[in-house]
Amino acid sequence: MAEADVIGALVEALKADSIISVLTADRVFGGELPKGETRDMPRHAIVLAPSGGVSLAQGSFVQHDTQRVDLLAYAETPKEANALAASASRVLRSIRRQILSGCLIHWAEPAGGFSARRDGATQWPVAFQPYQVFHALQEVS
Known part of the structure; x- marks a missing residue:
């Protein structure tokens, strides 16, 4: 059985949301x-990037794990980047025991507060928030 792609599953969830789809023109990566x-x-786009963090399943033999994922919401202005991040947060927080792209996700919750800044290299406005995602390790159908 193949390993589940939690990032691909979250990308699918965001692209399936009508508001996110319109705001980003499906630029979710x-x-x-x-x-x-x-x-x-700069224009409206979302990037979901895996990052470090402590596993909530450590020390167990369960075939599930948690993955920290960083949400980066880009837009033309800081205010628009913050609004896009808030819309994406609404979608991610609503995931409850869903199979997306063959990945069973039990939940996605904020792993900290959000921040807004300009990208250091490009100076594009970006809003950032980390999430913790509890998911199955193996792909399911």
């Missing part, structure tokens, strides 16, 4: 912005 997108930035 896992890992990083594709090179082809950067020439047209």
